[in-house]
Amino acid sequence: MQEFSTAIVGAGAAGLAAAISAKRRGTSCVVCERLPKIGKKILASGNGRCNLSNEDLSAGNYNEGSKGLVTSVFGKFGSSAIKDFFHGLGLELVSEDNRIFPATNQSSSVLKALELEIEKLEVPIELGFTVERIESGNKGFFVVSASGKRISCSSVVITGGGNSYPALGSDGSAYKLASSLGHTIVPPVPSAVPLMVKDPLCHLAQGQRIEAKVKAMISKEVVAQSCGDLMFTKYGFSGTAILDISRNVSIALNRQPSKSVYLEVDIVPFIGEDELASNIERAARDGRPHEDVLAGVLPLKISAALKWLISVGNPAIIAKKLKSMRFEVIGTRGWNEAEFTAGGVDALEVDPVTLGSKIKKGIYFAGEVLDVDGRRGGYNLAWAWASGFVAGTAVPR
Ligand SMILES: Cc1cc2nc3c(=O)[nH]c(=O)nc-3n(C[C@H](O)[C@H](O)[C@H](O)COP(=O)(O)OP(=O)(O)OC[C@H]3O[C@@H](n4cnc5c(N)ncnc54)[C@H](O)[C@@H]3O)c2cc1C
Known part of the structure; x- marks a missing residue:
């Protein structure tokens, strides 16, 4: 059985940012991804252009219930930090009416920059690993796949996304993991949808x-x-x-x-x-x-x-x-055509400084799985990077 300090559930924007920030601090971590490839939603974002952030990430651009969380997370890792993060990965950016895009206008450049950093940091990615259960274990937790594979770890970052575009990986299973650990799920509804x-x-x-x-x-x-x-x-x-x-x-x-x-x-x-x-x-x-x-x-x-x-x-x-x-x-038009999910893990059940669960010690959340949703214009990816980065920094080494 493999052992790591931290297991990250989901290799989307939030999971990859969490893995990079955790590993840069020297935390041994693994990313479990149910699909055969990482970052599928990043590739689809912004019609293939990836509107990856916005110059103005003030809390008014997000749902009411998330304001405390959003203000705290962007206070630590805001618009400039997101731009510096990508510049540090060698990705040039351009700004259009406050919306930030890769200068190449291609979402594949964003994913490539992240992949290269994950490779450089030697973060293992377990592909085709659907996390079905999180059990209590001797070190803290066992992350268990649908086929019975087990990973032992002392903390878990849940970044499995919401319900929207299930073909891109997020099928609502992260909510089941969160609720099995005692979390309240604000009923998810399709957003940015025809x-x-x-x-x-x-x-x-x-x-x-x-x-x-x-x-x-x-x-x-x-x-x-x-x-x-x-x-x-x-x-x-x-x-x-x-x-x-x-x-x-x-x-x-x-x-x-x-x-x-x-x-x-x-x-x-x-x-x-x-x-x-x-x-x-x-x-x-x-x-x-x-x-x-x-x-x-x-x-x-x-x-x-x-x-x-x-x-x-x-x-x-x-x-x-x-x-x-x-x-x-x-x-x-429902989940298959909704860009985001409104609803998710109750923001009040998460520590705004670390994104650690207030209900189950050692569990962290980041990205769309939380009840945080922003307007269209780069706000949702900005939330995914920033919350992923903050959670990855907060997990114990
Ligand atoms: C078509 C489209 C266009 C968009 N365009 C933009 C845009 O231009 N700008 C913007 O800001 N936002 C955009 N969004 C929204 C944005 O892409 C998402 O909010 C963001 O990607 C969420 O990131 P995440 O990492 O939280 O979740 P996801 O990207 O959904 O990643 C979750 C990952 O977890 C994996 N996973 C789920 N459950 C499990 C499990 N049990 N075990 C293992 N792995 C699991 C999934 O396969 C997936 O890879 C768009 C969304 C869509 C659908």
């Missing part, structure tokens, strides 16, 4: 992208809003404007199912309501067919799909409707 609405317009205009202003409403209250790319799909909406507001919608749908959740969408944000009304009036006066009345303000697929609206007749009412179209949300 939304499903029941409206023939989406189906008719599928594939069409526009710029739009989107408000997420729960029982008449605006809970999130965004402006940007909106894509019509067969089932509803995708695009950055939707992904940005989807967290609040998903939480409401999953945790408050009795409330009605809808989107109010301005599909013509570049024009005021009065000007739009005059534009419609003029087009109608010119005798344009209904499907062409909106042809000058909306892509043809959408203007044709909205020809029924023109029969309302009153340009002011039509303009008002286009500035605030209402769509009832009936669900999200």
